[in-house]
Amino acid sequence: MVDYTTSLIWLATWPIIIYIGYKFTAFNMAHFSRVETLLEKDDDHTNV
Secondary structure, three states: OOOOHHHHHHHHHHHHHHHHHHHHHHHHHHHHHHHHHHHHHHHHHHHO
């Protein structure tokens, strides 16, 4: 009988890996947007 345990574990981890990658990317995009907004406000403040 063939042991499929390792392949099932490998296949079960892919949704978790994809979810973590998605959350990481979404967090970085939100952080970049916040930093960009802060920099724009800082530029407006210094030009006044």
